[in-house]
Amino acid sequence: MSDAPSIYPIRLYGDPVLRRKARPLAHTDTLELPGFGPQNLRQVADTMLETMFEARGVGLAAPQVGLGVRMFVAVEYEDDEEENEGQETPLKSRVLREFVMLNPRLSVIDKKKVRSETEGCLSIPDIYEEGVPRARAVRLDYTDLDGRMQSVEAEDYLARVFQHEFDHLEGKLFIDYLPQDTVNEYRGALLAMQRQAKQHLDRLRHQAADGHRHERL
Template structure:
């Protein structure tokens, strides 16, 4: 587990080795006060750790909730025009979605480096569909359907994997996985023995 403190509040992210990361998260039945409180806490945790996405299980919540904090402006020039999903959601960041479901994946794939707050210090290339369509509920009870590309498409797939108990390292090639394996073992051991924390800001 990984802790950070901001304004006297400790934010906690479950790291590799924590069993909740391998469990399928449950659907949210009602978007009530409890879910809103979880969403607020998840956004704070994500921002505290400088993450761009956080799924329920990472925050110790076995529910299908995802927080996003994808920057609106990127220097990624290859994609000057935003996909409809990015145009809709990027101005609303940080943003929380509930019960997301990927309903379409492009045949075209892309290999990009990924990282994860639950795997601090570990990065690796992952091949995924370049574009996806997903549906989800928003905290104000609306259902949205988003066609997305770019970082949002990648992030949605990474976070939906978390909800199904899957980490990005499971999608790496065997060769790539071999490179990070020693680091992974160290992380798992350390996670079991200690609950280390990093304290930033708000002191």
Template sequence: MIYPIILYPDRLLMTVSEEVTEITDELIAMLDNMQQTMKAHDGVGLAAPQIGKRLQVAVIQLDDEEVLELINPIIIEESGESIDVEACLSIPDQYGTVSRAQQVVLRYFDRQGLEYEMEASDYLARIIQHEIDHLNGKVFIDKIIQRFTREEAEKYMEEKQDD
């Protein structure tokens, strides 16, 4: 099932999500559907509020095959700073640079209810922080340093790759 994406300024996007207290069949089905929805919309991450669910759940595309599922994720350490361009499925045609931690240590649960801790840096750390912001009722446009058009964002990314 492909969920419709909730668009800004829907109030749900500015609401803190509730902690998951039990792994249910419905939650597992939602995780599967979130993955399908993220892929259908060419996203790299998707948080439950973006599909109308007030739960501390997000999915992140790691590569062509692997998806990271985060239940009740929390950043327990962060370090460094990185400024880069971001966009969001819930805020179409908005692009801008955002300052994020360069590295994070994350604690979360998986669909079996097992707890994990992982370190992430650079692009993955940025995506994790973006999705956790959604779970905390925050959107990236509240943090934009410099706004870009789609063309300007693409040019910025090309120039960054050339460096």
């Protein structure tokens, strides 16, 4: 049997978990998602990274997989701006640095706002837009998987990644920064995502109800 982590389903726009402020956690916590059973945070981080690579992303926050906790994973690739996005080049072969952050605190180092970069989100697939204002440089202080305090400074594209993932922990999405006219252009796609999100939640509720019925038999 393979030891490779399974892949988490990514929650889509319209799922309430994406709009809730995530709660703090300890590095010794155990978390559980339907269909996966209890996992320690190292297992969760490994599975989140595998999920992110499978989706060809650069970051993934815990709420995006249904876990309302203050945790995200991110990587820095050899080509920061994902010039090879959409190709079949194995992303793992291009990783320079890998980050797993628990309870991150974000501080702005350079307040200059950059709006020219294109931004997207694994929870809002196939929508990419410029105009999201992000600080050019930030610092994050966080706890690692061993419970040690760490800090990292980032600028430009990696700073944007960190700010995007940190927003997820605050219940914010990148489209919140876009003009309403721009968001309205994607109304049909967003409504379709909301329907998919509801269907996924309905399946989870039915699975949970079936599990409870079996327990009572």
